[in-house]
Amino acid sequence: MFAKAFRVKSNTAIKGSDRRKLRADVTAAFPTLGTDRVSELIPGKEELNVVKLYAHKGDAVTVYMIGGNPILFELEKNLYPTVYTLWSYPDLLPAFTTWPLVLEKLVGGADLMLPGVVVPPTGLPQVQQGDLCAIALVGNRAPVAIGVAAMSTTQMLASGLKGKGFSVLHTYQDHLWKSGDKSSPPAIAPLAMNPTDSNEEKVDPGLHGNLSSLTLEGEEENRKVHHPEASEDTSSGALSQDSQDSKPLQEQMDELLHQCFLHALKSRVKKADLPLLTSTLLGSHMFSCCPEGQQLDIKKSSYKKLSKFLQHMQQEQIVQVKELSKGVESIVAVDWRHPRKGSTLEGGEVRRIVIDYAKRNSLVDADNRNLVRLDPILCDCVLEKNEQHSVTKLPWDDLLTRCLQNMQPAYQVTFPGQEPILKxxxxxxxxxxxxxxxxxxxxxxxxxxxxxxxxxxxxxxxxxxxxxxxxxxxxxxxxxxxxxxxxxxxxxxxxxxxxxxxxxxxxxxxxxxxxxxxxxxx
CATH class of the missing domain: 3.30.780.10 (SUI1-like domain)
Incomplete structure (x- = not known):
């Protein structure tokens, strides 16, 4: 629906009564979300804009924007979450998985055909025809698209996974996504499964379809999409049991909170973004900086609330927080020269870190030990934009070389009796x-x-x-x-x-x- 540019008709701030009505509509449309999370999604005091627009095919769409990001859109009186919302609530909709190579086609306006659906060992989610579903990629639960099921799960299996599976409405990288901060999907590890499970025990192999002849509907010509053999890494990014047992959960969450906060300031927030709503910092930047396999939950930290954590960061003189409007706090200044930045790594250290990461997350290709499978984090680190959906593996030498080339070069000179000079x-x-x-x-x-x-x-x-x-x-x-x-x-x-x-x-x-x-x- 948003594969091509749309035309904006109006953009206005929502009224208090309409905000309450929207909250009620969201609760009714997504009952599993719960009252507390609905209040998080649609806060009482943060500015909420309503954008009326016309999609390229003429459909009238209402989009709700918070902190510069579209969080919901309404079409024919039906509410739909955007990918930005699904990244914070990945379990909001039943999720189906497809291959990374398919994403480019979905962004171009194609619907998802059933041969492109990956059947997990636990089987497909149970949905009915017309149900709203999320679409994720192999190895990452963060949804990259939403669509309406063209048939029920029973019908999908009865068809041998052939035919049209989902009518896609909105995707990561489409024009609705571009109207936000254009952040990338966070890395969310697939749900853990019993390691003794296998596809053969749970699913008839014949239902996988012929992967080499996967086709997509919505293009001028239905061309075949070939993709390499792949398997879901269900343990990717997960904390080891030893590390989990060594520290209390609250201490682990405190460390994760600090890590996501500093990572967001260093890699995502720019001076031009200031003043920045604290809720936008959390929802659009910190959540997406959460390492694969971990879930940021401030309530489980010792701070309990974001405002309390930011007060501590202000005492550390990292940021300055002010209440620019009643009840709404914003970050107005960041000490970019704070000691959190400036750490250096030698080439050998970079190589050891990359090798350890790949081995720890089981990314070494089982069939060819000289190749490394690229998870979302490595893709962001080493691939060009035109490679994001076509390159799934790299040789060790190429991976390490790209990592080094993408880092800021620096050198250190030491003279007798003086502090080292880093440039x-x-x-x-x-x-x-x-x-x-x-x-x-x-x-x-x-x-x-x-x-x-x-x-x-x-x-x-x-x-x-x-x-x-x-x-x-x-x-x-x-x-x-x-x-x-x-x-x-x-x-x-x-x-x-x-x-x-x-x-x-x-x-x-x-x-x-x-x-x-x-x-x-x-």
């Missing part, structure tokens, strides 16, 4: 070049001495005395606050001896020594 960017070597001057005269130019703690003036004075040649010190072109030394003639041999033997710099940090004059030549 962003790549370490530039000392650069030695030869330049041709008037009357065919050559000069030696050396740059980047300051990076290694060398004073260009001292180096110039030493070379002038040893080479019996004039030297000039001037600003280095294209380098702020950096000087270059120019020595008359080809003096690379003397310069190399000075840098390598006296200053004892490793040769790998010096570029251009090969241009020294050959023996017997001037």
């Amino acid at each position: 962003k960017g790549k370490l530039s070597p000392i650069d030695i070049t030869l330049a041709q001057k008037a009357y065919n005269k050559k000069v030696t130019v050396v740059r980047n001495l300051e990076t290694y703690g060398l004073d260009p003036c001292s180096v110039a004075a030493t070379l002038q005395q040893r080479c019996q040649a004039s030297t000039i010190i001037s600003p280095a072109p294209g380098a702020k606050d950096s000087l270059q030394v120019q020595i008359q003639g080809n003096q690379i041999h003397h310069l190399g001896r000075l840098l390598l033997e006296e200053y004892r710099l490793p040769g790998k940090y010096i570029q251009g020594l090969e241009k020294a004059p050959k023996p017997g030549k001037k």
Whole structure:
């Protein structure tokens, strides 16, 4: 429905009476949500906007927006949750699973056909024709689409999982999703299952259909979609029993709360987002930063409430919280230079972390140990946008290389008796070049001495005395606050001896020594 751009008719703030009516309608439409969670979804004092729009096919749709995100939409007097809402309440609707490669087709406006439905060992959820359902991807319970069942579960199985399964209404990455903060689905591990269960024990293998001929309805041409063999990793991201037993639940939740809060500030919140509603921080950013296999629940922490936790973070001088309107708190400032940032990792440490993560979450391909299956977290870390739905595995070398390339390069220089100096960017070597001057005269130019703690003036004075040649010190072109030394003639041999033997710099940090004059030549 929202595969193409829609036209907005109006955008107004909701009245108090309409807010109460909406809350009642949501309670009636989704009775399993409960009164408390309905109040969380539609808070009493936070600004709630009603957007009237026309979809590209002319359907009149009402969208309810909170904190800049669409949370519900209404079509023909029926209420539907958006993917943003389902990420906070993943069990709100009966959920069916499909392959990651299928998502791109759903975003393009296709309906989900039954050959693309993955049958779990516990069997398909029991639904009736016309029921509203969520659609998730293999390995992650966070819904990526919602649709209406085209037939009951009994009819699906009786058909041998052939034909149209769901009429898709809304998806992650469609234009309704783009009207929000465009955050990605959180990583929510599949429900744990008995490890002794197997597909053969629970489901007739014939009901899986021919996966190599999976087709989708809604395209100009029904093309075949091929996807690799895959299996749900039911233990992905789960805490080990030892770690669960070692700490009380409240302490674990406190640590998870801090982790999600700092991760959200570091990777999702920008200066331009401030002031930011505290409820938006939690619902749109912190929940989506929750590690795979864990569920953030503030009520189980020692803080009990988000406001109390944020007061503590304000005391730590990480954020500043103010009540900009009555009863509604917002984050108005963030100390971006707080010590939470700036930690560094060496290449070897990055490799160990990635390898440990893949092994701990059983991502090493069972058929080929040289390949790693990409879960949602690794996809976000290493894949380009055009690869998100086509690349499902990577060789170890490629995975590790991509992880390193996507990190901010930095280097650290330590001088005797001083604190180490950490700088962003790549370490530039000392650069030695030869330049041709008037009357065919050559000069030696050396740059980047300051990076290694060398004073260009001292180096110039030493070379002038040893080479019996004039030297000039001037600003280095294209380098702020950096000087270059120019020595008359080809003096690379003397310069190399000075840098390598006296200053004892490793040769790998010096570029251009090969241009020294050959023996017997001037």
